[in-house]
Amino acid sequence: MDVSGILQEQAEKRNVTSSKQNLEIDVGCLAVTDSNPVDENDYSANLEDYLQSTAREGVQALITSLLSLPKQQTPDGPLSLLPAPTTQLPRQKPLPKPKPPTKWEKFAAAKGIQKTRREKKVWDEEKQDWVDRWGWKGKNKEKEEQWLSEVPANADVDHNPSQVARAERKKLIAKNERQRKGNEARAQANTSEQDKRKNEIEKTLASTRISTASMGKFDKKLEGEKKLRGIKRKFDPTERSVESEKKSALALISKIDGQPKKAKISPEGGTGDALNVRKAVRFASKGKGGVALAQGQTGKRQKGSKRSK
């Protein structure tokens, strides 16, 4: 049996080197672009073979560059570390927006306070063990759960120390929640002018669309106008007491007449600085206010002038 012919063929196959130039390899993207012109003769002679041989050359070059990449040993075998891709593809979604800073974060940044990680576990001297700071069997519930607690001398008859401790803890939780809400409201208020205007227009448009007797049901629709959701007709009962009718009518009139309630939290949180001016004045004047502070200064000066006389 003569296999020399087959062997030679195989050897020739092996010797086919990727002599092609103009190969643009993007390793990070695992892609290769061959910008050589298509050989028309080969193409028309045998399409499938031509396509396969071109693909082989491109893949050969790509694999060679993949194998030459730096490697990292992992439990599953060597991992070739890919560089960043050079071909830029469009994103699916916009870039994530940074979270608006909380009041504390703003203050800490202004004062240069570093964030420190607070460990969840604390050392319990009595138990001689690490216990959770909060949560199930948390350290913060120690006072509520201890079997014996001190009662102050002037305590009421129905004084319950564990309940007092619990109320104190709950107060802290409520305070935190209040501050969180405040931060959220401040972040909401700090949205861009354009967004604010857009929201306002959308609100106005929605209210005008339901301001007809049929709540917009029989209005002419514009092209591309979307269906409003969540509109329900609500009728008052036909028979009502005079008292409730009077109440609702007065409420309506006051709504039209009066000024809208001011938002409790101003958009900038005061002047927007890390320094709370109002607080600073109160501190400097020892709680007497800005006027007293100013008067105190002039008063001192007057005393001084008297002394000089």
Next chain:
Amino acid sequence: MLRVVKARNARSKRALEAREPKEVEDPRTAIFVKCTSTGETLNRAMKELMSLKRPNAISFSKKNTVRPFEDTSSLEFWSTKNDASMFVVGQSTKKRPDGLTFVRMYDGKVLDMCEVGVDKFVSMDEFKTKKSTPGHRPLMHFASELFDTHPRFIQLKSMLLDFFGSEVLEGIHMSGVEHVISVQLAPTPDGLNNASSVGLTDVLKDEDTKNLPKVHIRSYTIGLTTANRAPHVELTPMGPSFDLSLRRTKDADPEMWKQAMKRPKLKKQDVEKGLGKKKKNLEVDEMGDLRGRLHLGKQDLSKLQTRKMKGLKPSANEVGDDDDDDDDDEDEDEENEPQSKRRKA
């Protein structure tokens, strides 16, 4: 518009957070939609395309009346509802038989579209060879100069790259490289060679799509052997294979495209590693210290001050021959001398 859903429990909150924009994005999920009429070829073609795209693929089994080039509202709705950012819409009409439309989305809106006609389709089953594992990342191979020059083919390349592997990988196991998807064009017609000189807008007209060369998409499995320490690649046709011709297109809105191409700011450690702005001669050594290398120019040894001796001094004649400038320099040197002496003391 969809309602803005507020999470009521931790599980739904996690699910919502997974849909929020991320800095490094997940691979695109593609939805396969059948229009009012799809032929046998198209059904099979879509099914096999989906098998290549798995697991990031969703199939709509019912027929839908969508015309992506006329009204995109349903696509936008499906996109937000399924958190998918790519569509493959199949539609076969008398005017445009066996049409596949690739639609790419950005932020729940259509970014760009590309319609191709399936002229020939060979199924995976017709090749009795080994298939690749579903979910493995394919290599991509493009062959033609038009992929760099012609706007239609640049778009097609970008679209296919996005379809088969948009995820940015940090590393890859070589054993996981199993198959390649090769996209090649027929010989470039003469009219297109000087397309750039003619003006690209003329090429983009609908009637001219007949002049565009055919697109051959083939998939092969890769067999890797080593001969004389050099890797040798053997390809085996795996299927499916498509012969496509380009049809209609919709380019991206420039403003939207600009938004979509925005990149996140590079992290500090990446910049130190040398990514982003190129910093030459900086490297982080094994201990994690940043090391730099300075390159100074070649030192001019002719100006080097050596030991002064009477014998080495230029004679009075030579001094007279020199330019005035040199004299000045010497004066300065003399002035500097006492200072240096003082320093030594």
